[in-house]
Structures are given as C-alpha cells and as structure tokens.
Amino acid sequence: MASKLTSREADYSKWYNELVVQADLAQHSDVKGCMVIKPYGFAIWERMKDVLDQMFKDTGHVNAYFPLFIPKSYLSQEADHVEGFAKECAVVTHYRLKNAEDGSGVVVDPDAKLEEELIVRPTSETIIWKTYKNWIQSYRDLPLLVNQWANVVRWEMRTRLFLRTTEFLWQEGHTAHETSEEAVAEARKMLDVYADFAEGWMAMPVLKGIKTANERFAGALDTYCIEAMMQDGKALQAGTSHFLGQNFARAFDVKFATRDGGQELVWATSWGVSTRLMGALIMTHSDDAGLVLPPKLAPIEVVLVPIYKGEDQMAEIVTALNGIAGDLKAAGIRVKVDDDDTKRSGWKFAEYELKGVPVRLAMGPRDFAGGTIEVARRDTQTKEIIDAAGIVQHVKELLDTIQQSLFDRAAKRTKETTTRVDSWEEFLAALDAGGFVEAHWDGTPETEDLIKQETKATIRCIPLTENHESGVCIRTGAPSEQRVVFARAY
Amino acid sequence: MASKLTSREADYSKWYNELVVQADLAQHSDVKGCMVIKPYGFAIWERMKDVLDQMFKDTGHVNAYFPLFIPKSYLSQEADHVEGFAKECAVVTHYRLKNAEDGSGVVVDPDAKLEEELIVRPTSETIIWKTYKNWIQSYRDLPLLVNQWANVVRWEMRTRLFLRTTEFLWQEGHTAHETSEEAVAEARKMLDVYADFAEGWMAMPVLKGIKTANERFAGALDTYCIEAMMQDGKALQAGTSHFLGQNFARAFDVKFATRDGGQELVWATSWGVSTRLMGALIMTHSDDAGLVLPPKLAPIEVVLVPIYKGEDQMAEIVTALNGIAGDLKAAGIRVKVDDDDTKRSGWKFAEYELKGVPVRLAMGPRDFAGGTIEVARRDTQTKEIIDAAGIVQHVKELLDTIQQSLFDRAAKRTKETTTRVDSWEEFLAALDAGGFVEAHWDGTPETEDLIKQETKATIRCIPLTENHESGVCIRTGAPSEQRVVFARAY
Numbered sequence: 001m002a003s004k005l006t007s008r009e010a011d012y013s014k015w016y017n018e019l020v021v022q023a024d025l026a027q028h029s030d031v032k033g034c035m036v037i038k039p040y041g042f043a044i045w046e047r048m049k050d051v052l053d054q055m056f057k058d059t060g061h062v063n064a065y066f067p068l069f070i071p072k073s074y075l076s077q078e079a080d081h082v083e084g085f086a087k088e089c090a091v092v093t094h095y096r097l098k099n100a101e102d103g104s105g106v107v108v109d110p111d112a113k114l115e116e117e118l119i120v121r122p123t124s125e126t127i128i129w130k131t132y133k134n135w136i137q138s139y140r141d142l143p144l145l146v147n148q149w150a151n152v153v154r155w156e157m158r159t160r161l162f163l164r165t166t167e168f169l170w171q172e173g174h175t176a177h178e179t180s181e182e183a184v185a186e187a188r189k190m191l192d193v194y195a196d197f198a199e200g201w202m203a204m205p206v207l208k209g210i211k212t213a214n215e216r217f218a219g220a221l222d223t224y225c226i227e228a229m230m231q232d233g234k235a236l237q238a239g240t241s242h243f244l245g246q247n248f249a250r251a252f253d254v255k256f257a258t259r260d261g262g263q264e265l266v267w268a269t270s271w272g273v274s275t276r277l278m279g280a281l282i283m284t285h286s287d288d289a290g291l292v293l294p295p296k297l298a299p300i301e302v303v304l305v306p307i308y309k310g311e312d313q314m315a316e317i318v319t320a321l322n323g324i325a326g327d328l329k330a331a332g333i334r335v336k337v338d339d340d341d342t343k344r345s346g347w348k349f350a351e352y353e354l355k356g357v358p359v360r361l362a363m364g365p366r367d368f369a370g371g372t373i374e375v376a377r378r379d380t381q382t383k384e385i386i387d388a389a390g391i392v393q394h395v396k397e398l399l400d401t402i403q404q405s406l407f408d409r410a411a412k413r414t415k416e417t418t419t420r421v422d423s424w425e426e427f428l429a430a431l432d433a434g435g436f437v438e439a440h441w442d443g444t445p446e447t448e449d450l451i452k453q454e455t456k457a458t459i460r461c462i463p464l465t466e467n468h469e470s471g472v473c474i475r476t477g478a479p480s481e482q483r484v485v486f487a488r489a490y
Numbered sequence: 491m492a493s494k495l496t497s498r499e500a501d502y503s504k505w506y507n508e509l510v511v512q513a514d515l516a517q518h519s520d521v522k523g524c525m526v527i528k529p530y531g532f533a534i535w536e537r538m539k540d541v542l543d544q545m546f547k548d549t550g551h552v553n554a555y556f557p558l559f560i561p562k563s564y565l566s567q568e569a570d571h572v573e574g575f576a577k578e579c580a581v582v583t584h585y586r587l588k589n590a591e592d593g594s595g596v597v598v599d600p601d602a603k604l605e606e607e608l609i610v611r612p613t614s615e616t617i618i619w620k621t622y623k624n625w626i627q628s629y630r631d632l633p634l635l636v637n638q639w640a641n642v643v644r645w646e647m648r649t650r651l652f653l654r655t656t657e658f659l660w661q662e663g664h665t666a667h668e669t670s671e672e673a674v675a676e677a678r679k680m681l682d683v684y685a686d687f688a689e690g691w692m693a694m695p696v697l698k699g700i701k702t703a704n705e706r707f708a709g710a711l712d713t714y715c716i717e718a719m720m721q722d723g724k725a726l727q728a729g730t731s732h733f734l735g736q737n738f739a740r741a742f743d744v745k746f747a748t749r750d751g752g753q754e755l756v757w758a759t760s761w762g763v764s765t766r767l768m769g770a771l772i773m774t775h776s777d778d779a780g781l782v783l784p785p786k787l788a789p790i791e792v793v794l795v796p797i798y799k800g801e802d803q804m805a806e807i808v809t810a811l812n813g814i815a816g817d818l819k820a821a822g823i824r825v826k827v828d829d830d831d832t833k834r835s836g837w838k839f840a841e842y843e844l845k846g847v848p849v850r851l852a853m854g855p856r857d858f859a860g861g862t863i864e865v866a867r868r869d870t871q872t873k874e875i876i877d878a879a880g881i882v883q884h885v886k887e888l889l890d891t892i893q894q895s896l897f898d899r900a901a902k903r904t905k906e907t908t909t910r911v912d913s914w915e916e917f918l919a920a921l922d923a924g925g926f927v928e929a930h931w932d933g934t935p936e937t938e939d940l941i942k943q944e945t946k947a948t949i950r951c952i953p954l955t956e957n958h959e960s961g962v963c964i965r966t967g968a969p970s971e972q973r974v975v976f977a978r979a980y
Contacts (some may be wrong), residue, residue, distance in 0.1 A: 029621065031608065034557035036621055039636060042554045067524035068610075068641055068657050069580070072587070076595035087587050090559070092610065094581040097562070097647040105566035108581050108607055117598055119522065120582065120610070131519065131526055140832070146529060151558055151641065167558050198504050213836075265642040339808045342630070 005354075007288045012232040016283060020161045023291045023355050025278065031177060033159040035164030037275070040355065043299035045169070045278060049058050049118045051151065051201055051297075052171065052273065054218035055193050061173060066127050067152075069118035074215075078251035081125065084218025085292070088155040090120040090166075114282075120153040125219060125270055128174045130250040134178055138257040145175040162279035163236075163490055170274035176266045178256070180245070183267035184222075187243040190271040191224040192338070194239035202277070202404040203294040203415050204284045205361055206229050206238060208437065209461025214445050221246070222247040227460045227485070229414040230283040233434015235460050235487035237262040238280050241271035279490070283489040284410050287377070291356030294406050295399040302328055302395055303357045304337045307364035314341065317368050320388075324373070327392045353378060358402050359395060363388075379406055420483070427474045427486070429459050436487050442473035451475050457486045497778045500721040506773060513781045513845050515768065523649040523656030527765070533789035535768060540637065540882050541691055541787075542661065542763070545683050551635040552664060556617050558641075559608035572658040575707025580610040580656075590767035591833045595600050610643040615709060615760055617716065618664045624757055626666055628747040633676070634666040634701035637950055642764075652725075652979055655959060660764035665740035666756045668746070670735070673757035674712075681714040682762040684729035692767070693784040693896040694718050694774045695904050696728060697926065699951025704935050706761075711735040715973070720773040721902040723924015725950050725977035728770050732760035741924040774900050775869070782869050783844030784896050785889040792818055793847045794827045797835045800860070804831065804873065810878075812862070816849065823889070843868060848892050849885060853878075869896055870937040888971040910973070911951045912928070917964045917976070921947050927976040929973045932962035932968035947976045 005022065006014045020026055025041030028034075069092060074360070077364045086204075121127065126147075136144060149171045159165050177183040198206045206226035220242035226392030228238045246265040250254070254266045285292040295301045299392045304325055306317040318339045325335045325456065336357075338348050345362065352360055360376040367373050370443055373388040375395070379402050386394055399444060417435025421427045430437040441447060441459065452458055461482045471480050496504045510516055515531030518524075519670050527535065543553070559582060565572045586602030589595075618636075626634060639661045646656050646910040663680060667673040681698060688696045696716035706713045710732035718728050736755040739745070744756045749849065753888065775782040785791045794815055796807040808829045815825045826847075828838050835852065842850055863878040865885070869892050876884055907925025911917045920927040931937060931949065942948055952974045961970050 010860065027621075027624075029557045029617070031557045031559045031561060031617070034559060036557065037555040039552035039554045046553060062529035062533065063536060064529045065527040065659065067519045067521045068643065069521045069524060072596060072598075077588070082596060087596075087599075088585065089587055090582045090608070091584040091587065091599065092580045093583045094978060095578065097565070097577050097579055097581065099607070105563060106572060108562075108583065110578075119581070119587070127519070131517075134517075153558065169555065187541065188531075309881070 005288060005290065008231065016279075017161065019282065019286060019290060025282070025291075026161045028161065032164075033156050034163050034240055035165045035167075035365070037169075038088045040299065041278065044281070044293070044297055045275060046301065047297045048197075048201070048277060049171075050352070052193075052197055052259065056171075056173065056195060059189060059193060060146045060281070061097065061130065061175075064130065064146050064148055065150070066124050066148060068121055070121050070124070070127045072117045072119055074130060075119060077126060078219050078288055080247070081219035082252075084363050084469070089122050090153045090155060092120065094119040099204065121150070122152055122154045122171055123150065123272075124150070124152075125174065125244070125248050126252070129252040129254060129268070132174075132176055132266070133254045136254055138260050141284045142176055142190050142256060142266070143180045143182065145173075145186075147171055147173045156374060160279075162275055162282070165275070168275045170272050172270060174274040175269045176249075176254070177269070178258070178267070180267050183245075183269050186245050187222070187224055187241045187269040187271065190269070190458075191226065191239070191241040193397075194241065194271070194273060195226050198226055198228065198249075199239055199407065201296050202281050202282060202284070203296075203403055203410060205237070205407065205411040207463060209463045209485065211461060212445070212448055212459050212484070214448050215458065218240045219244060219247050221247070224464075225461055227436075228280055229410075229436060229487070230280070230282065231413070233417060233488070234284070235436065235489040236276075236280050236283070237460070238277060238490065239271070239273040242269060244268035244270060255478060285406050286356065289381070290354035291418050292406070293358060295358045297401050298356065298358050299334065300336045300352075300355075300357050301333050301399055302335045302361060303352045304335065304361045304363070305345055305348050305352075306337075306339060307362055309365070313365055313368075314339075317365070318365050320368060320437070321363055324388065328395060331392050332397060345481075348451035353381075359398060361377075361395075378404060379409075422476065424474050428434050428455065431455055431486070431488060434488075436460065438483045438485055438487050439474045440471035440475050440482075441484050442478035442480055444478075447473060447475050447478075451486070455488075457488050458490060460487050495780065498721060506769075507651065509540050509772065509776060509780060510910070515772070515781075516651045517653065521656075523843060525651050525655045525657075527659075530789065534771070534783070534787055536763060537787045537789065538687075538691070538767060539661075542683075542687055543637075545687060546661075548639050549635075549679065553663075554638055555616050555640070556621065556635050556638060558611055560611050560614070561615045562609055564620060565609060567616060568709050568737055570737070571709035571741075579612050580643045580645060580716075582608040582610065590648045590901065591910045597649070611640070612642055612644045613760075613762075614638065614640070614642075614662055615664065615734070617741040618760070619744060621633055621744050621757070622664075622666055623744045624743055626746050628670050629749050630668055630955040632668045632746060632756070633672065635663075635676075637661055637663045650769070650837065652765055654774070655765075659767045660762050662762040663762060666739075666744070667758045667759070668748070668757065670757050673735075673759050674733050675711070677714055677759040677761065678733045680759070681716065681729070681731040684731065684763060685716050688716055688718065688728055688770075689897065691784065691786045692771050692774070693786075693893055693900060694728070694770060694899065695901040697953060699731075699952060699953045699975065701938060701951060702935070702938055702974070703947045704903060704938050705948065707732045707738050709734060711737070714954075715951055716874065717769055717926075717977075718774065719907060719977070720770070720980070721903070722773075723907060723978070725926065725979040726770050726773070727764075727950070727979065728767060729761070732759060734758035755817060773840070775896050776846065780844035782896070783846035783848060784802065785848045785893050788846065788848050789824065790826045790842075790845075790847050791889055792825045792826075792849045792851060793838075793842045794825065794826075794853070795835050795838050795842075796852045798827060799855070803855055803858075804829075807853050807855070810858060811851070811853055813946050814881055816877065818885060821882050821886060823885065833968070843871075849888060851881070865872070867892060869899075875886065879949065912965050921945055921976070921978060925977065926950065928973045929976055930963045930970035930972075931974050932963035932970055933968050934968075937963060937965050937968075941976070944979075947978050950975045950977050950979060
C-alpha cells in the first residue's frame with residue numbers, strides 16, 4: 001500500500017499528484033506528456049463514458065469514427081481555427097523505419113517522406129467537415145447528429161495527469177443543421193447534458209455560461225461552458241459546447257438544398273468533454289485520506305471485508321459476506337468481497353479508503369454471532385453497527401444519501417466561496433481567498449487581458465442567467481451591463 | 491438509395507467494395523489508407539465491442555489505456571519484434587507548426603524537432619512491457635490481465651475498407667504470468683473466447699489452429715489463430731492470440747520475486763481482434779442484394795414498415811406498428827418503425843434489404859383490417875403472413891432461427907469447400923476451386939515459402955486437433971506427421 005498522502009492544506013498540488021498515482025488512477029509514461037491510465041482509473045472513466053454515451057444516444061446522436069490523421073493543409077482552411085489552434089501538434093513526416101547501418105537499432109528512412117505532412121488530430125472539425133461535404137446534399141440529410149470517442153493530441157509543455165496531457169481521451173460531437181437557431185439550440189442542449197452529467201453523476205455543481213471572445217474556441221461564434229470550483233479555490237472548465245455558425249461549412253464548402261429550393265451553407269456545432277473530467281472528479285470530493293467517489297461512478301460501490309482469526313472463523317464469515325454480496329448484486333449494486341487471506345483487514349481498510357470506495361462493510365466474529373454488520377461511509381469517515389438482516393435496503397439508501405451529500409457539500413463550498421465585489425481592492429482580496437468572483441467588466445478584450453496579466457484571473461464565463469444589472473467595470477470604471485464570473489483556473 | 495450492386499459472381503472484390511460503401515458502413519477518407527467508419531457501420535462495431543468486452547471481463551480481465559506514441563528506441567529492444575514489425579510505421583518527428591512566411595498556410599516548425607522520434611503504435615507490446623516493469627515486483631502481482639481498446643497504425647500501401655487499413659480500431663490484451671504453462675493456458679483461453687464470439691455471435695464458423703514459424707507474430711513463441719472461410723473461397727484470419735514466452739520480459743527486464751524466494755522473468759501473452767472482423771462478417775453472410783447481418787449483432791433486428799394510402803390509413807397503421815414495436819422492445823429486441831412519409835415503402839424495403847436488417851414487418855390496410863402482418867426474412871428473402879397477435883413470440887423464435895441458420899449455412903459451405911489432397915496436382919486443383927485444403931507438408935519454412943511463391947497459398951494453421959497422421963509432403967515428398975491447412979487468403 002501507498003505511503004501517507006501530503007495534506008491538501010500543506011500542498012494541494014502535491015496532494016493531487018500523489019493521490020492520482022497512489023490510488024492507482026494514472027501515471028506518467030516515458031513518453032513526454034502522455035499518461036498511462038491504470039485499470040482502476042480507467043474503470044471510472046468507463047463508467048463516465050457509458051453514462052454520457054447513453055445520454056448522447058437518448059438525445060438522438062449516433063457514433064462514428066474519423067481518421068486519426070489530418071492533412072496539414074486542412075488546418076489552414078478555417079482561418080480562425082488555424083490561428084487559435086493548430087500550432088502545438090504532433091506532426092507525422094515519414095512512414096517507414098529501416099535498420100541502422102551500424103546495427104544500432106532503427107532509423108527513420110529518409111526515402112519514406114510524406115508529400116504532405118499529417119497532423120495527429122488535436123480536434124476533428126476539419127476532417128469531419130471535409131467528410132460532411134459528401135454526406136449532406138439536402139435539408140433531408142439534416143440534422144446530422146454525430147459523436148466520436150477518440151484520442152487527441154495537443155503538444156503541451158507543462159502537463160499534469162488528467163488535467164493537461166499531450167494525449168487525452170475525449171468525445172467530440174459534431175452536428176450539422178438547417179438553421180442558426182437549430183444549431184444554437186443543439187449547442188445549448190448539449191451544455192445541459194454536460195451539466196446534468198456533472199451534477200447528477202459526478203455530484204459536482206457547475207456554473208453554465210458563455211465564454212468571452214478571448215476564451216472562445218478557435219473557429220466558434222459562441223462557446224458555452226460548464227465551470228466547476230475545486231477545493232483549492234481554483235476553477236476548472238469541465239466541458240464546452242460550441243456554436244460554429246457557418247464557418248466550417250464555408251471553409252469546406254458544405255451547402256444544402258433548402259426547403260424552398262435554394263442553396264445554403266450548413267450550420268454547425270461541436271462539443272466535448274475529456275479525461276480532464278477525471279481531474280475534476282478527484283479534486284471536487286477527495287480528502288487527505290485519499291479518493292472520495294460518488295457512488296454512481298464508483299467501479300466498486302461497496303466493499304465487504306471479513307475480520308477473523310483462523311480458518312474456521314474465516315470460512316463462516318466469508319460465507320456470510322458472500323451471501324450479502326449476492327443480495328447487493330441482485331439489487332444492482334457493484335460490490336467486491338475482499339477475502340484475500342494474505343492481507344490484514346487494517347491494510348484493506350486503508351486501501352479502500354485511499355481508493356474512495358463509498359461504503360465498506362466489515363463483519364467480525366462478534367457481528368457474525370450477533371447478526372450485525374459494521375457499515376462505514378467513506379465521505380464522512382463515520383461508522384455504525386446495524387442489523388445484518390436489513391443490510392440491502394440500508395445500503396441502497398445510504399448510497400443515495402452519499403451521492404446527494406457529496407453534491408450538497410460541494411455546492412455549499414462553491415456558494416460560500418463565491419464573492420460579489422464592486423471594487424478593485426475587493427476583487428484582489430476575493431481572488432486571493434479563492435472561489436468564483438462576480439464582478440462588472442467593461443466588455444473589452446483589452447481589459448480582460450489586462451486583468452489576466454495583473455492577477456492571473458480569467459473570465460470563466462458570462463453566466464446564462466437573465467440577471468442583467470448595470471454597474472461599472474472593476475478595473476476601468478467603464479459602464480457594464482452584466483456581472484461576469486472571474487477566477488483563477490486550471 | 492444506392493444503385494444495384496455488382497454481383498458476387500461477376501466480381502467478388504467489386505461487390506464487397508460497393509457493398510461497404512452503399513450499405514453506409516465505411517468509406518475511404520482523403521487521408522491515404524485511413525477509413526471513415528460511418529454511423530451504421532460503427533453501430534455494428536459497437537455491438538461487437540460491447541459483447542467482446544463483457545467476455546473479457548467475464549474471464550477476469552480489466553481495461554487500461556497506454557500512450558499512442560512509442561519512442562523509436564523501444565522498438566529495437568526486442569530483436570524479433572523490430573525485425574518482423576516496426577518498419578511500416580507513422581513517424582512523428584516534430585511537435586509544432588508555424589505560419590508560412592508567404593502567408594500560404596502552415597508549415598512544420600524546424601525548431602520543433604523531437605530529440606527522439608515517436609512511432610504511432612502499430613501494436614503496444616513494447617510500451618506496455620516497459621510499464622509493466624513498474625507494476626510487477628512479486629508473484630502476488632500476477633497474473634496481470636489487462637486489455638486495451640485502441641487505434642493503431644500500420645502503413646499499408648494497398649488498402650481495403652475494414653480488411654486492411656492504415657489506421658484501424660482493435661483491442662489488444664497483454665497479460666503477465668508466473669509460469670509458462672499459465673501463459674499458454676491464457677493464450678488458449680482467449681483463442682476460445684474469440685472462437686466463441688465468431689461462432690456464437692458472428693455466426694461465422696472458424697478453424698482453431700497454430701501458425702507456422704513463418705506466419706508467427708514478431709516476438710512470439712507461438713501464435714494461435716482462428717481462420718474463417720469467405721464465400722469466394724479465400725480464408726481470413728479473424729483473430730490471433732500469442733504466447734510470447736519471456737521475450738518481452740527479457741527485453742524490458744521485467745522480473746518477479748517467485749514463491750520460493752528467487753527472481754524470474756515474467757511470462758507473457760498478447761491477443762487481438764480488430765475492425766477486420768467487420769470485413770469477415772460482411773463477406774461471410776452477405777449476398778447480391780446487400781448486407782446480411784446475424785440478429786445478435788444487428789443494430790436493428792426488426793424494422794416495421796407501414797403501407798398505406800392517405801393520412802387516415804397512415805395514422806391507424808403507424809399506431810398499430812408502434813404498439814407492436816413497443817412489445818418487441820419490451821422483449822429486448824432492437825426495433826425501428828420507419829414512418830417517414832417522404833419515402834415509398836418499396837424504397838424502404840430495398841434500403842433495409844441493403845442494410846441487412848434480419849426481419850422486416852410490413853402492415854398494409856388489408857393486414858390492419860384482418861389482424862395480420864407480413865413477416866420477411868432477410869437471409870432467405872422469404873415472406874409469410876401471420877396473425878399479428880402472436881407476433882412477439884414469432885419474431886423471437888425467428889431471430890433465433892435466423893442466427894442458427896446463418897451459422898449452419900456458412901458451416902456447410904466451409905465444410906463443402908474443404909478438400910483433403912495427397913498430390914501436388916490435387917493440391918493445385920483444390921486451391922483453384924477455393925476453400926481450405928488439408929495437405930501434408932514437410933515442416934520446413936523453405937517448402938512453405940516455395941509453395942507460397944508457386945501458388946500464392948499460405949499455411950493458414952496447423953489445426954488444434956490431435957489427429958496426427960503420417961504422410962508425405964505434397965511438394966517435396968519428405969515425411970510429414972500431420973496435415974496442415976492451406977488456402978489463399980485475405
């Protein structure tokens with residue numbers, strides 16, 4: 001088992017890095033910036049993927065798969081896109097290796113140089129819209145609602161496991177529509193899907209908003225986002241949904257025959273969430289003892305640990321626990337009985353605490369004799385002894401309670417750390433205290449840049465609420481129509 | 491809708507290429523050798539993936555994810571592996587683009603050259619065993635049973651959709667064991683899983699066997715395989731499972747503390763199937779009218795088509811069909827009601843025939859009045875009118891019948907085209923007729939190569955049966971202990 005974690009208070013960043021590795025979620029690979037997602041971490045990502053995939057299908061989307069490689073020239077086709085995006089990419093220039101003449105290994109074969117370099121996809125708008133040109137002729141082909149689960153690569157100089165890696169896993173939805181209104185509605189709908197997932201499954205409250213021009217996706221007319229607040233007072237962008245207007249349709253000449261016999265460029269959206277959500281999940285709930293997982297996404301919701309001396313006790317207690325595990329499984333709960341005789345129960349308790357299993361059931365000889373069982377909650381680190389006969393119903397309710405309680409705790413923290421300020425001094429103090437800061441801004445990219453330079457805070461979003469309220473910009477004093485939300489961010 | 495397909499008899503290869511595109515399964519992309527898997531094709535692959543993934547989990551495996559990129563030097567570490575494998579690869583040499591000085595677009599930034607080139611994984615043994623070195627210290631860490639779903643790239647000069655593409659999707663299992671026996675048992679177990687999937691789900695009979703040294707995976711001691719026979723008399727390797735001995739453990743220095751306190755190199759397997767299975771599925775069952783899908787893998791098992799004149803008839807018939815569809819869904823059957831009023835029922839019939847939907851239900855005004863429904867089977871292209879009241883039970887049984895019937899038909903064909911020969915003349919004639927050819931071979935790579943040069947036939951496998959039988963090699967007359975299976979192959 002792992003050594004003790006650094007505490008969050010001592011060093012939040014170190015705590016996170018240690019936790020990801022010690023809880024067996026992921027590790028750095030020898031390939032700079034690329035991570036290995038370990039089986040336990042991948043099992044959580046698989047749960048997320050399965051749930052999101054069903055949500056996408058329930059909203060009418062289908063999956064497809066597009067090439068990993070994008071011809072270099074495609075990136076130049078949409079001017080804003082290449083400007084904002086295409087620079088830090090992995091570039092494939094050759095397609096063959098050969099044996100080194102000195103026998104030292106393999107070298108790149110200079111004769112196998114590609115005529116046009118290929119880019120490993122950093123996102124797939126260009127290759128997908130190039131393909132959509134052949135898929136879309138008429139309004140009858142619309143809407144086209146396609147999603148892809150894929151790996152993407154963005155060359156990063158400074159990486160952190162899950163939060164920022166050169167290669168990451170994600171889904172990218174790419175939809176095509178007849179009208180601007182329909183495309184905007186789609187972008188908003190998918191934002192809602194992301195928010196529902198974040199709050200309903202990850203137990204992570206999010207703020208829905210729209211990005212400023214500075215923070216918009218390269219090639220988008222509008223970028224919608226969900227923003228979450230981590231325990232250290234820094235914000236994390238957890239998902240984005242873009243209204244792309246006709247930009248990519250124009251770049252790749254994708255027109256459709258309209259209902260009234262005309263020809264028009266197609267309207268587009270794209271939207272994505274990635275393995276970054278793993279980082280958000282970890283940082284929202286976990287504590288100094290390790291990972292804390294919401295039951296709905298936990299690969300193991302309940303672990304059952306026998307406590308015994310000698311083989312006879314072990315046999316009868318393990319048999320009893322297997323019976324309970326069977327009943328829990330039949331109730332649709334993901335369980336594990338840890339009857340490994342080579343490890344002490346104390347070791348197991350620490351291990352499952354570190355790994356964030358929401359509920360631990362332990363049974364010792366006294367419980368066995370008395371028909372009781374010990375129930376421990378990971379989130380509150382509390383224990384109680386209950387009658388073993390009612391365990392299934394008790395655990396079911398407890399898992400629901402934990403799921404709700406994690407959300408409530410995170411929502412309370414987010415609310416308590418959100419500050420409304422009206423002066424520059426208040427603004428600086430609020431930023432240093434951490435959390436979301438609601439402030440007036442004069443609406444110019446210049447002021448936004450200035451504030452970012454001076455404070456490292458960015459505008460996380462313009463909230464999607466109708467609370468328009470006049471005021472003056474905290475930095476310039478110029479008039480403002482609505483508060484925006486600032487924070488320092490991941 | 492698509493134009494009429496070329497018939498299999500006229501040009502099998504052209505028939506296949508047309509079918510894949512017209513049935514909306516996949517298409518070529520502008521990136522040489524890379525395909526786009528379209529939503530309908532991807533839905534079939536998703537079914538395959540879901541079923542296989544569950545079979546892997548049921549046999550104790552867990553999923554993980556390893557980097558896309560492999561440092562060039564890793565490939566040289568296992569001598570046979572690099573010799574047999576590493577040459578035709580996509581090579582990443584740079585990590586940044588920049589704007590061209592003449593404003594013509596983007597160019598590769600020469601300052602962003604990688605110190606060591608990265609290879610886009612053609613398979614992941616090297617990077618995974620490099621990682622396993624840190625995961626395995628003791629026998630307590632074994633067995634390690636990990637699978638990965640991923641994209642891989644092998645630069646191919648001549649590509650065909652699904653059968654041979656530069657990028658393809660696959661799963662690769664990589665397991666680590668204490669003993670040679672355990673690793674061999676694992677490789678055999680996964681071969682059985684693949685065979686069960688091929689026969690039980692794809693309705694595709696397969697021959698289980700072992701590859702000759704010539705055809706072995708680069709770095710393996712033994713390669714087990716399943717081989718299937720396509721309708722044109724050519725064989726297709728549908729899955730492989732490798733016993734890797736201690737080769738990769740040796741190359742990456744992965745040792746474990748044994749039960750008796752020693753240190754030993756770990757024993758390994760790897761095993762994989764890919765989107766190539768899509769090609770096998772298509773070529774095993776489909777006919778001149780289009781795709782034929784086994785019900786267990788069909789995204790839509792039953793399509794319901796209303797036949798009507800006018801809105802009133804449409805309303806009542808669609809309502810009736812929706813009711814039946816609801817009952818079928820409740821019985822766990824994947825259904826679609828096609829009530830698109832802009833398309834004629836004849837068009838729909840042809841479309842679902844092309845797409846291989848196993849069962850079509852049609853209801854016209856006379857059926858509606860009389861309480862009957864027309865049931866059409868895709869595989870036999872037969873129709874019958876039945877009492878609508880018993881439809882759910884009828885369809886359930888029919889789907890089972892179709893699944894079995896597809897398997898039986900393919901098994902019959904495979905058996906009928908398998909020939910046992912004892913002379914060179916018989917051998918040549920049998921190859922030209924198509925199918926598996928069981929013949930004696932002297933066991934040398936030289937004779938195997940010679941036969942391949944002269945006939946384009948390869949030894950598909952040495953069957954995993956105990957039917958040892960003495961004879962003489964069809965080519966050299968040298969003694970032989972067992973018949974092997976030859977065929978021309980994809």
